Amino acid sequence: MKIATWNINGVKARIDTATTWLKSESPDIACLQEIKCMDEAFPTHAFEDLGYNVAVHGQKGFNGVALLSKLPFDEVTPGLAGDAEDVQARYLEGVVSVPSGVVRVVNIYLPNGNGAPEKFAYKLAWMNRLKERVKALLAFEEPLVVAGDYNVIPAPEDVYNPSAWMDDALFRPETRAHFQALLNLGLTDAFRACHDEPHRFTFWDYQAGAWQKNHGLRIDHLLLSPQAADRLIACEIDATPRSWEKPSDHVPIVAELSL
């Protein structure tokens, strides 16, 4: 079973790109972030035509996440618990039955945290809320995949020029500590479990020729519970869509599990 995550930076602007890639790679489950539309504006039929069940948690203009699954959803839960005031659409959880039992997929679009100080505080608070949710889910002792745009550069080898990023919200020590605390619950970074080479990126800025110069970041991740990590076969970044016309600034990353 292949589980993919991809920040597509606007589903309406990227529908052809998304369907082309899905037809080519045919992941069983895909987590999309930054759909940037309300639920009713999501192009559900375009994905249903490819054989996907669709779950959407959107909002007007910004953010928004969607889950696509070839197998039907047993459960879908939108929104991250822990802050009733938080209206940003950044979290969508789905459960799917598989031959070996179930797999739970958590699709996240973690806040960027740059800009005003309160944005960084929101990011760290969101990471704390995510940690609490993951802690609860791990108690089920089932295959769990927490996938998405983390907006976290885990280590210096995950950015082209770490010294230039020291004060950035994606790489600040507090951010990395919160990410490490998540891993310390017992999660495995699927890509790093399969690859130890530096400078493997999932994001290249549109600006300043970042793609051409390979000035990238590794900020999109699939984190696995022990029961999922035991079944991990492979994890690959597919950078090819970054070279297409009108690309997203992120590329898909796919984990294959024997579920």
Added chain:
DNA sequence: ATGACAGGCGGGGCCTGA
């Protein structure tokens, strides 16, 4: 040092992103 790209919204430029 600054700005550079891009999408959404809405119909001109501003906001947000990483």
